[in-house]
Amino acid sequence: MQPNESRFKQLQAVIFDWSGTLVDFGSLAPTQIFVDAFASFDIPLSLEQARGPMGLSKKAHIRQLLAQPEIGAQWQIRFGRAWEEADVSALYERFMPMQIEKVGDYCAPIEGAADVLALLHGAGVKVGGCTGYPREVLDVLLPLAAAQGLEADHVVAGDELAAGGRPGPWMALANVLALRIGRVSACIKVDDTVPGIEEGRNAGMWSVGLSVSGNEVGLSASAWQALDASRQTGLRAAAEKRLYGAGAHFVIDTVADLPGVLAEIDRRLAIGERP
Known part of the structure; x- marks a missing residue:
């Protein structure tokens, strides 16, 4: 995809959590x-x-x-x-x-994360980030992540807003301000935790939960892959229930599954739907 070509006509920004969402499979x-x-x-x-x-x-x-x-x-x-x-x-x-x-030691990208961010950057969609990590931790994590292809246009740390953090909307909305987004309803929040999903909903955004790669299952990629299919199904279903219960519009296994959801939300925005 050429940098000026956009496959998304409505989306303006996607705001990601970090641990369990973009890096650190299992949020370990x-x-x-x-x-x-x-x-x-x-x-x-x-x-x-x-x-x-x-x-x-x-x-x-x-x-x-x-x-x-x-x-x-x-x-x-x-x-x-x-x-x-x-x-x-x-x-x-x-x-x-x-x-x-x-x-x-826990900054390895989750499979597909770098490709999804490249897709968004190439389509002209802003990439934001927010996290429970304090700024001192982000100052270590972000350069390591960038060296592996994970770069955001703006990231807000969990300790730098006087209003507080999740499940309030403030970190997500601080991204909206910094990225100069015109419509909050054209933003998506992607997170693996219940407070992170609630944050997106409270901010008036679409919220997408990640069931397998993050806190709700809490296993490394190798430990997850070692489970038999029935055990995976049970853990996935329990995680989906909690994330949908928090208000997620969509729940997927990992960030690698996000492109299809991006296209669906873009389609819904085009016909006038709002989160």
């Missing part, structure tokens, strides 16, 4: 670091517990974990008192250097 990096950060305070955390609030900004994620009765009770036993806001900050300060150190 933030999950494991939450486990490690809590373990450093002698609080055991399962991977399933760590995944629960995924999609929120990292400090909000920690707060949600501590608010869970089982984890809060462990904190009470370990420290002889209920957790406080200062403990959220202490865990966050422990989490951050761990995440910065390890994010490069």
Whole structure:
């Protein structure tokens, strides 16, 4: 496709999450670091517990974990008192250097991601991004991703808006402002988490969920491929149910399946449909 040729007549922007959406199949990096950060305070955390609030900004994620009765009770036993806001900050300060150190180990593009971004760039559709990662982590991740063909026109970090993060619309709308998009209804939000889908809906965008590559299944690509077909079907169905329940207009396995959805949304926009 030539750079000035557009196969999309209506779409103006697609705004992507990162971990579990464009990179890090299974959204493994933030999950494991939450486990490690809590373990450093002698609080055991399962991977399933760590995944629960995924999609929120990292400090909000920690707060949600501590608010869970089982984890809060462990904190009470370990420290002889209920957790406080200062403990959220202490865990966050422990989490951050761990995440910065390890994010490069989990930056491999999800299959098809670079091709989809190239398609959008070539069609003149703006590519935005937003994430629960703080800016310090993005400053490490984005150059590594760019070297592998993943470049966005603008990316908003989870800690840089005073209004807050997901499931509010602010990061998605900050992309709209930065990219000078004329119609929010001509934008698509692509995400693998429930708060990320809610973010897109709250912003007035089309929302596309990713069931297999991200947080809802939570397996590496090799672990997913090693499952038998019946187990894959069950995990996929459960993930789809949660994402559709959050308001997703479409749910697909991975970003590699996105081009067909882009064409369908472009068609619906052309006949006057809105998200």
